Amino acid sequence: MPIIKDHKTDGxxxxxxxxxxARNVNVFYGEKQAIYDVSLDIGANExxxxxxxxxxxxxxxxxxxxRMNDTIEICRVDGQILLDDDDIYGxxxxxxxxxxxxxxxxxxxxxxxxxxxxxxxxxxxxxGLVEHRDELHEIVENSLKRAGxxxxxxDRLHAPGTGLSGGQQQRLCIARTIAVDPEVILMDEPCSAxxxxxxxxxxxxxxxxxxxxxxxxxxxxxQQAARVSQRTAYFHMGQLIEVNPxxxxxxxxxxSLTEAYITGRFG
Amino acid sequence: xxxxxxxxxxxxxxxxxxxxxxEMRFRAYGVMSIAFGLLCLVVLFxxxxxxxxxxFRQTVLEVNLHIDGDALGIxxxxxxxxISAADYETLLKNFMREKxxxxxxxxxxxxxxxxxxxxxxxxxxxxxANTDVIGDHLRLEIIMDDDVDQWYKHDRDIGQPGRLKxxxxxxLESWIADGSLHTRFNTTFFVNGDSREPxxxxxxxxxxxxxxxxxxxxxxxxxxxxxxxxxxxxxAPRNRMTEIVEININNLAAVPSITFGLLGLAIFIGLFGVxxxxxxxxxxxxxxxxxxxxxISGRAAIKAVPPSIRExxxxxxxxxxxxxxxxxxxxxxxxMLTGTIIGMAQALGETAPLLMVGMxxxxxxxxxxxxxxxxxxxxxxxxxxxxxxxxFTERTSGAIIVLLAFLIVMNTAAVWLRxxxxxxx
Ligand SMILES: Nc1ncnc2c1ncn2[C@@H]1O[C@H](COP(=O)(O)OP(=O)(O)OP(=O)(O)O)[C@@H](O)[C@H]1O
Ligand SMILES: [Mg+2]
Numbered sequence: 001m002p003i004i005k006d007h008k009t010d011g012x013x014x015x016x017x018x019x020x021x022a023r024n025v026n027v028f029y030g031e032k033q034a035i036y037d038v039s040l041d042i043g044a045n046e047x048x049x050x051x052x053x054x055x056x057x058x059x060x061x062x063x064x065x066x067r068m069n070d071t072i073e074i075c076r077v078d079g080q081i082l083l084d085d086d087d088i089y090g091x092x093x094x095x096x097x098x099x100x101x102x103x104x105x106x107x108x109x110x111x112x113x114x115x116x117x118x119x120x121x122x123x124x125x126x127x128g129l130v131e132h133r134d135e136l137h138e139i140v141e142n143s144l145k146r147a148g149x150x151x152x153x154x155d156r157l158h159a160p161g162t163g164l165s166g167g168q169q170q171r172l173c174i175a176r177t178i179a180v181d182p183e184v185i186l187m188d189e190p191c192s193a194x195x196x197x198x199x200x201x202x203x204x205x206x207x208x209x210x211x212x213x214x215x216x217x218x219x220x221x222x223q224q225a226a227r228v229s230q231r232t233a234y235f236h237m238g239q240l241i242e243v244n245p246x247x248x249x250x251x252x253x254x255x256s257l258t259e260a261y262i263t264g265r266f267g
Numbered sequence: 268x269x270x271x272x273x274x275x276x277x278x279x280x281x282x283x284x285x286x287x288x289x290e291m292r293f294r295a296y297g298v299m300s301i302a303f304g305l306l307c308l309v310v311l312f313x314x315x316x317x318x319x320x321x322x323f324r325q326t327v328l329e330v331n332l333h334i335d336g337d338a339l340g341i342x343x344x345x346x347x348x349x350i351s352a353a354d355y356e357t358l359l360k361n362f363m364r365e366k367x368x369x370x371x372x373x374x375x376x377x378x379x380x381x382x383x384x385x386x387x388x389x390x391x392x393x394x395x396a397n398t399d400v401i402g403d404h405l406r407l408e409i410i411m412d413d414d415v416d417q418w419y420k421h422d423r424d425i426g427q428p429g430r431l432k433x434x435x436x437x438x439l440e441s442w443i444a445d446g447s448l449h450t451r452f453n454t455t456f457f458v459n460g461d462s463r464e465p466x467x468x469x470x471x472x473x474x475x476x477x478x479x480x481x482x483x484x485x486x487x488x489x490x491x492x493x494x495x496x497x498x499x500x501x502x503a504p505r506n507r508m509t510e511i512v513e514i515n516i517n518n519l520a521a522v523p524s525i526t527f528g529l530l531g532l533a534i535f536i537g538l539f540g541v542x543x544x545x546x547x548x549x550x551x552x553x554x555x556x557x558x559x560x561x562x563i564s565g566r567a568a569i570k571a572v573p574p575s576i577r578e579x580x581x582x583x584x585x586x587x588x589x590x591x592x593x594x595x596x597x598x599x600x601x602x603m604l605t606g607t608i609i610g611m612a613q614a615l616g617e618t619a620p621l622l623m624v625g626m627x628x629x630x631x632x633x634x635x636x637x638x639x640x641x642x643x644x645x646x647x648x649x650x651x652x653x654x655x656x657x658x659f660t661e662r663t664s665g666a667i668i669v670l671l672a673f674l675i676v677m678n679t680a681a682v683w684l685r686x687x688x689x690x691x692x
Contacts, residue, residue, distance in 0.1 A: 071581060073505060099584035106582070110575035112594060122593075123583045173579070180583060 167198025319664025483550020492561030528623025564606020
C-alpha cells in the first residue's frame with residue numbers, strides 16, 4: 001500500500017517540450033510494489049535530478065526508462081512510457097534500438113575488460129554506425145574528448161580500460177555511452193564511487209552534455225542535484241511526491257516530506 | 268563499573284585460551300591430513316616408480332651377424348617377398364649356438380631360447396631396410412627373452428638365477444664381461460602394440476587408442492557441453508522443465524561410470540550398430556560421462572561473470588546473444604576449458620565403461636583411425652596386470668607411469684590455460 005493515499009504529485013511534473021513521458025507507472029517486484037502511479041515528463045535538453053531516501057525506487061524508475069528492468073525476471077511494469085510519443089513498452093518495440101536511443105551510466109564504473117579503445121568502439125560497432133576504421137577512430141576520439149578523458153588516455157588507447165582509476169573509468173563509461181549518440185542518458189548515482197575532484201569533472205561534463213542530450217540523474221547528493229539539474233523530482237516510498245525547478249525545491253519545498261528530506265530529517 | 272569491565276576482560280581472556288587451543292588443534296588436524304595425503308602420494312609414487320622405471324630399460328645382445336645369402340636362399344636382387352619369407356630363425360639359432368659354444372642337445376636348445384621370439388623379425392626388418400648386408404655382416408642389437416631381461420635387471424644383483432639355467436647364466440656372464448650384453452632405452456615399449464611376449468609388448472597401440480578416443484570425446488563433449496551450459500544459464504526460461512533438466516544433469520555427474528558403458532552398449536552398439544572395440548564407440552561413451560562435468564563447470568564459469576558486465580553490454584543496446592558471445596563467453600572460457608580438461612583427464616583414466624563396449628580385446632595393431640579396433644591405456648594396464656609373467660607386472664607399472672605423465676601434463680595444461688586466459692576486472 002502506498003503510504004499516502006491518492007497522492008497527486010505536487011509542483012510541475014510535466015514539461016512543455018517533453019522528450020520522455022511517463023504516465024501512471026506502477027512497478028512490481030513479484031508481489032511487492034516498488035513504484036506507485038508515477039507520472040513525470042523529462043523535457044528535451046534538460047537535466048532532471050531524482051532524489052529521495054534509499055530504497056524509495058529511484059533506480060527502479062530510472063531503469064524503466066530504457067527497459068533495463070526487463071533483465072530482472074520478477075519485475076513487472078505497467079503504465080505508459082513514451083519516448084517522442086512512442087510507447088516504449090509497446091508490443092512491437094525491440095529493446096535493442098531503444099537502448100541505443102536511451103543510454104545508461106551505472107553507479108559502479110563497469111568498463112569491459114577490453115582496451116580503452118574497444119570499450120568506446122563497442123557500441124558503434126554493434127550498431128553498425130561506421131563504415132571505415134577512420135570513422136570509428138573519429139567517434140572514439142570525439143567521445144573521449146567530450147567525456148573529458150582524451151588527454152589522459154590518448155597515449156594508451158590500447159591499454160585495458162579496467163586499469164584506469166575509478167573516476168577515469170566512470171568517464172570512460174560515459175564516453176562509451178555517448179559514442180552511440182543516444183538521445184537520452186540515464187545516470188544512476190554516477191559519482192557515488194568517486195572523489196570530489198572526479199565528481200566535479202563529471203558534473204562539468206553533465207552540464208556540457210545538456211546541450212545535446214536529455215539527462216536524468218539519480219543522486220544522493222543534494223549539492224550535486226542543485227549544481228547540475230534544472231528540475232528535481234523527490235521520490236518517497238515508491239511515490240513521486242514533488243517535482244519543481246531545482247532552486248525552488250531547495251529553497252521552498254512544497255511538500256512537507258520533501259522539506260523533511262532536504263533539511264536532513266531523514267534519508 | 269570498573270569491576271564489571273574487569274570481569275568482562277577476564278572473561279574474554281579466559282575464553283581466549285580456549286579459542287587459541289581450538290585453533291591450534293584445528294591447524295594440527297589440517298597439517299596431519301595433508302601429511303597423510305602426501306605420505307600416500309609418496310608411497311604410491313615410490314612403489315610405482317620402483318616397480319616400473321626398469322621398464323624403460325631393455326636388455327639386448329650386440330651381435331655381428333653373417334647374413335649368409337646362400338643358406339637363406341636370397342640374394343641382393345631378391346624381391347621383397349622373398350627376403351621377407353627367408354628363414355631367419357634358423358640363422359639366429361645357429362648363430363646363438365655357435366656364440367654360446369653349445370654342443371649337447373640340451374645346451375643347443377637353451378642357447379636358442381635366450382633371444383626373444385621377435386628377434387628373427389628384427390633381423391628381417393634390418394635386411395629389408397638395407398639389402399646390401401646380404402652376404403655381408405649385419406651389426407644388430409638383438410632383443411633378449413624376457414627371462415634374460417628380468418634376470419639381468421633384477422636377479423643378477425642379488426645372485427639369484429631367476430628362471431635361467433646355470434649354463435645360460437655362464438654364457439650371459441661372459442657376454443656381459445665382453446660388453447656385448449647390456450641394456451639400452453626400451454624403444455620397443457613405445458613403438459610396439461600389445462603382444463603375448465612381454466619383451467615385445469608396447470603401449471603405442473594403447474596410446475594411439477587413447478588419443479583417438481580422447482579426440483572423439485573432446486570434439487563431441489566440448490561443443491555440446493558449452494552450448495548446453497550457455498543455453499541453460501542465459502537463455503532457458505526459468506520453469507519446471509528447466510529445473511528438471513538441471514537436476515538430472517547434476518545427477519548424471521554422480522552416476523557410476525560403468526552404467527554409461529551399459530548405456531553405450533545398448534544404444535550405440537545395439538541400436539545404432541557402431542562397431543564395438545573402436546575409439547568411436549569408446550569416445551561416444553566417454554562423451555556421455557564427461558558431458559555433465561563440462562556442463563556443470565561451464566555454468567559455474569558463466570555464473571562467475573560479474574552482472575555489471577552484462578548490464579554494461581545490455582545498456583549499450585547489445586542483444587542477448589551479443590552480450591553472451593562478446594562479453595560473457597570470453598570471460599567464462601578459461602573456467603570452461605579448465606572444466607573440460609579435468610573432464611577429459613577423468614575420461615582418459617576411465618576403464619569400466621570401456622570394458623562394456625568391448626575395448627578390452629587383445630589388439631596387436633596400432634589403430635590409425637577412429638573405426639579401427641583399439642584399446643586404451645588404462646585398459647591395457649588392466650590387461651597386463653592380469654598376466655602372470657613378471658615382465659608384464661613390470662610393464663603394468665611402466666604403463667601406469669606413462670598414464671600418470673599424461674594426466675599430469677593435462678592438469679598442468681589446465682592450470683596454465685587458466686592463468687593465461689584469466690582476465691581481471
Ligand atoms: N531486483 C529486485 N528484486 C526485488 N526487489 C527489488 C529489486 N530491486 C529493487 N527492489 C526493491 O525495490 C525497492 C526500490 O529499490 P531501488 O533500488 O529502486 O531503490 P533506490 O531508490 O534506487 O535506492 P538506493 O538509493 O539505495 O539506490 C526497494 O524496496 C528494493 O528492495
Ligand atoms: Mg539505486
